[in-house]
Amino acid sequence: MYICPVCGYNELDEKPYDLDGNPSYEICSCCGFEFGFDDDSEGESFESYRTKWLNKNAKWFREKKKKENWNLEEQLKNINIYFKNNK
Numbered sequence: 064m065y066i067c068p069v070c071g072y073n074e075l076d077e078k079p080y081d082l083d084g085n086p087s088y089e090i091c092s093c094c095g096f097e098f099g100f101d102d103d104s105e106g107e108s109f110e111s112y113r114t115k116w117l118n119k120n121a122k123w124f125r126e127k128k129k130k131e132n133w134n135l136e137e138q139l140k141n142i143n144i145y146f147k148n149n150k
């Protein structure tokens with residue numbers, strides 16, 4: 064299992080990028096980021112994608128995969144982001 068560099072989800076089936084930097088084209092079940100697509104020439108960075116995703120209440124891309132006790136703040140710690148949800 065691999066960690067999504069955008070949202071910290073730690074159950075990616077494939078490594079987002081191999082050693083040569085080739086993307087997996089996997090879509091993160093949590094934030095919906097597609098490696099090799101969302102980060103292409105348009106220049107969407109992980110940070111800007113993450114910010115938009117958080118602004119949309121961190122909605123899951125595949126809601127079914129969401130665990131009952133899922134905690135956004137805990138997940139973001141996987142990528143060393145300390146996020147405070149003000150709600």
Ligand SMILES: [Zn+2]
Nearest residue numbers: 067070091094
């Ligand atoms: Zn993600």
